[in-house]
Amino acid sequence: MDRLTSMQIFVRAADLGSFAAVADALRISPQMVAKHIAALETRLGARLINRTTRRQNLTDIGRSYYDRCRIVLAEAEAADAIALEMNATPSGIIRVNAPVTFGSYVLSPFITHYLGCYPETQVELTLNDRIVDPIEEGFEVIIRIGELADSSMVAWSLKPYRLIACASPAYVAHYGLPEKPADLQHHACLVYGIWSPSMPCRWIFQQQGKTEEVRPEGRFRSNDWKALLHAAVEGYGVTLGPEDVLRKEINEGRLVQVLPGYEGPARPMHVLVPTGRKQTVKVQCFIDALRKSFAAGS
Template identity: 60%
Template structure:
């Protein structure tokens, strides 16, 4: 028999004074109550209750054991309540992994707003473009850009990760604006590099189902978008960057969109989390807020 259940049955018997009363309260037979108490006594090798045909009473050891049982059962109830509360109310540490650029420019402001909304949640945010295994690295939520590989993770779509081409007004004043993608080969382009700097950088645009792929060059290449964005706003070249990052710069007048009639590269973006019977409140609330922030934009831009 389950010892914790037997302890609960024994405690109820001690409180109510008889097996019959305990059986009625616990909705089980008197014989089953007796079996639970007997199982406890056998495992302990002691007598907990003195029993006659008319009454029962705690032995000295039984009284001490009853006091301890009450403490143990109270702790179990407290643990269950805590688990239920954490499951229903966002609370605790949430470990999130996201790509570097999206995470630092777009996700970070969202995270601070989420934390303000849920003061009992803490977030450990890791930004990296390397592959992350959620089970090995302990992440509960991942954001990935690009095609997904088969996995046991549950994936929810977000708005596509779109890139647009921009340049500072000062750069365009000196060099003019390209009219077609092929003109980019005549301009200084600020290239984002994932690996070795010897890899050629190609930008892809589409218009009317026609693809234009151009090899671009420039005086500055970097694996950090913040460095490239700074160079672009300072007028050092044309940048192909995430639409979410470029939009505030365009509104502020620091950048101007070029080639507006052409569609830049676009990659799918998803939020992923490990498969669970029922995600905790902190995971559910974060994903729902994330989709509200970055999922509905997909529909807004396409309508």
């Protein structure tokens, strides 16, 4: 059996958790999945996956082999892509990682438009708010919000991730509009994150170079901003969220901006790729499109 194919099937088996799921994803039989895993185990002389009728899990050797397989498969795909660079049309899978809220609301529409422009490309988008390792986890393009501290990546600046405060028209009609940031202390605020007394949430606003900090309080907190957006639209308080998302809600009349005379927090945003890896046509084209759509200063 082809070893790269067997490695690919092994990685999918580890990711999906069952041979049946791999069979469905790759449109092969579960028996063929088992044969590929068995071929690897025979070649290595070691068991990679412990299997029972109810569950499966990687052995210690299996976990180490899984990590290396992902790197090998990524490098094999990169080699194939480099060999095809004579073709100017981007093609192949682009593995992208981005923060959850930005990825769900802002990046996803960009990706669907991009796929429409380049029909031979595919995008695998993974969303989470932790710092990922692009080599170990197989990501080719990463978007990060906040200050950069990682020198092992090549970075390009995108436009800042700006936040504004909003509330529903019904909430404003009942409780009024705050005139200054300090007035938010007397309003129900929808707080992103699960904060502790030792790490309180801070909302920072600026006006004419003067900074004002507020420690918002409210009855509803969440580590998923989508839940807070829903609560704000339903009239349960003031939310602080990405301007690119909230501007649509404002334009459609579901929310109004709070403290429009103040600038909300703005965080730097970058697109990054691993250092030392030759950029393929598919990745370079994707990055160029990102930088054009989210240009710094726009």
